[in-house]
Amino acid sequence: MKAIILAGGFGTRLRPLTFTKPKPMIPLVNKPVMEHVIDYLVSYGLNDIVVTTTFLREMIMEHFGYREDVRLTYPTEPYPLGTAGSVKNAGLDLEEEPFVVIQCDNITDMDLRGLIDFHYEAGGLVTIALTHVEDPWNYGIAQLEGDGCIGRFHEKPDKEKCFSNLASTGIYVIDQKVLKFVPEGAYFDFAKDLFHLLHVKAKGKMFGYEIDAASFWADVGQPEGYMKAMEWMLKKAKRDVVIGENVEINSSGITGPAVIGDSVVLEENCSIGHNSVLFDDVYIGKNSNLKQCFVGEHTITGENACIRESIIGANCELGNDVEVLKGNIWPCVYIPHRSTVDSDIKRFVKFDACGDGTGKERKRDENGNLLRTVSDEEAFYFNMRKGGKIVHTGLVARSLEMFVGMLKNVDRRSVEFHLRDGYNDFAAWIRDVIRDEELASEVAGIQWWESSRLSDTIQECISELKSGVKVDALCQ
Secondary structure, eight states: OOEEEEOOOOOGGGTTGGGTSOGGGSBSSSSBHHHHHHHHHHHTTOOEEEEEOOTTHHHHHHHGGGOOSSEEEOOOOSSOOHHHHHHHHTTGGGOSSOEEEEETTEEEOOOHHHHHHHHHHHTOSEEEEEEEOSOGGGSEEEEEOTTSBEEEEEESOOGGGOOOOEEEEEEEEEOGGGGGGSOTTSOOOIIIIIHHHHHHHSTTOEEEEEOOTTSOEEETTSHHHHHHHHHHHHHHTTOSEEEOTTOEEOSOEEOSSEEEOTTOEEOTTOEEOTTEEEOTTOEEOTTOEEEEEEEOTTOEEOTTOEEEEEEEOTTOEEOTTOEEESOEEOTTOEEOTTOEEOSEEOOOOOOSSOSSSSSSOOOOBTTBTTTOOOOTTTSEEEEEEETTEEEEEEEEESSHHHHHHHHTTSOHHHHHHHEETTEEHHHHHIIIIIOOHHHHHHHHTOOGGGHHHHHHHHHHHHHHHHHHHHHHHHHO
């Protein structure tokens, strides 16, 4: 029997951590989430596994290349096809027996053999593993009839319309014949599309299997589920704290449950409180205090940092005496000394392959990248320091033309924030997102007090491009 791990999502609920790592590679107790899922499947003898991927798939493939105890295949997905569409694209409709489907963010110890045996006994096309939850509106929910047949199914209903607290775990046994209902080459989802269609086309062929109440299950694709799984794993290991390799701890205290990644440095007199997760190569300056937070890889803090109930992305730099209180900071953000963050601070994200992470080739206009409109993730977010806090101005530029227009009206403090000694966010955006090295080099030499020169330089480039386009059009 084959198994399929659905690992093609973009991990939006775990952002900003998933901008620099795909969700399957987010470390959970210092091992990628998908590694736990693979180990679970292999423990039941399922060692022929198909992995559906899109975003940053090369990172996933490279990491798991060392495993010789399992056969992993990664079918090419030309564009996002949804959960059911990606399974059909992988050729599972040609299998001769049912297969197991599991989301890559499922951490569980449920009896998978019991689910498989139930599927064969029921004789249906689909069997969904179900569990009782306190917040059913966040899941697909099912209502069972006496024989285990699913009488009703609804994906993430409104809170007042929940008819059951039996939630889909995202673990299914699927008969290959059911894939005939999935259109070829189209976006099609199991929960949102296929399961509803089955009620019309094959009523009575979808069953639910309630997992044992003593079994553990968590959706680690969101912070609460991640922490729940982390605590469960630490409890199983009879440990409060897990510390990676090459970690340097200088007279500091750690209160579990907490996980410290590889090559982390904690300077003197730091306090790492419960539900703190530090990814690899994090540096925490002395006298810092962290609690209920995620800190992404390669992020560093100065002295006296205070981080509470927050998520900090990779490659960030926090100055001395910085507070982050219930804030989310995107990757590669610099927070100056003596600043407070208590909201979302976004910075553009550089995508190597494409702007939206979908795997599609980015469409280019006649001017290449320079005059294109970018995605929300790649957009330039104008932030500034105001009254000791780092805040978003509300201005977001999705093109160079929008950028120039906003420069004329944005608060001067925002220009100062983005043009500092050693930092020039404007030049970085033009180089990494707009992808024009020549213009980026010109902008890199502009100081914060030269904001008028900044807008003039970019506007001149835009005008020349448009003029060139018009001339080209006349000659055709």
